[in-house]
Amino acid sequence: DTEVTQTPKHLVMGMTNKKSLKCEQHMGHRAMYWYKQKAKKPPELMFVYSYEKLSINESVPSRFSPECPNSSLLNLHLHALQPEDSALYLCASRRASGGTGELFFGEGSRLTVL
């Protein structure tokens, strides 16, 4: 199993809603990532979890709250988002150490904030 699975694929939410994005991998990877990608822009790193602990937070606003319940799951809780937060949210995983740092990406969750 070499897949990273993200749900939902599409999400539309209002600025007062609370929603969550979910990510799952069964490759035994111990590092998991959230990236945000706007149209015609590169993926931008948001958070990194290593061995279920938050190791990198790229100064992301607190309306985005990551959670890593176990080594296979990664959530991104969303609350009071702004329309400019509309983007493709990509989850990725990799082995925690060694190798080239290759990330395996999911297909993304496309978020629209109204």
Added chain:
Amino acid sequence: DQQVKQNSPSLSVQEGRISILNCDYTNSMFDYFLWYKKYPAEGPTFLISISSIKDKNEDGRFTVFLNKSAKHLSLHIVPSQPGDSAVYFCAARQGAQKLVFGQGTRLTINP
């Protein structure tokens, strides 16, 4: 400040010819460079990588060249095939965990 740059937003190549995608970087501390390919509505998929201590890595039709003195790398695809049409991202590893991406180049292979 963009540490990884792909200055060509798009590239069009005839089927069977060589495609050359370019990438420049500014941070000499990057230790690995990677190329990803992205189709619409899919996540990026890993293509090929190169360590900063090497100058060439080849995998089938794909070859990556690294020129450290110029802080430049390139991806060569030969021969180009219609299925190669996608957006290609150059990425560089910073530290143990962080990948920094370029803006991407949309490659179109014409029959």
